Amino acid sequence: MTNLIHLQKQVSDYDKKFNWDKDRGSHIALHMSEELGEISRRILRFEGYKTEEFDKKELAEELTDLLYLTLKLANKFEINLDSELEDMWKRYEKKTSRK
Ligand SMILES: [Mg+2]
Structure with a gap:
């Protein structure tokens, strides 16, 4: 059981405060x-391919x-991630490989 709808509401309230709820879906995807x-x-950086120092807080x-x-x-597409996540687990539980 998850509670993503609460987080979605938080994001919605925050975005409305700055009028960012009108952002285009394509711009959100680009970001x-x-x-x-x-x-x-x-x-x-963590794997050493980049020489800059790895910072776990930055990754977080x-x-x-x-x-x-x-x-x-x-939110933009009025998708309820709680119910989608439940559906995802039902799909994933049937998986037997990474295909
Ligand atoms: Mg960033």
Whole structure:
């Protein structure tokens, strides 16, 4: 059991305060790509591929930036992530491999 709807409401209230609830879905998706790049960069640092110092707190912040945008995009399309997550687990429980 999850409570993502509470988080979605928090994001919705926050976005409305700044009039950001009108942001285009394509822009939100673009920002998600940007955050994923930032996450990837932190992991490349962790794995030593990038020589910059790895900072776990930075990785955590980038992950939560992506979570915020995921919740925001779900709000944009009126998707209830609680029920979608339940459906996802039903799909995943039937999986026998990573296909
Ligand atoms: Mg970020």
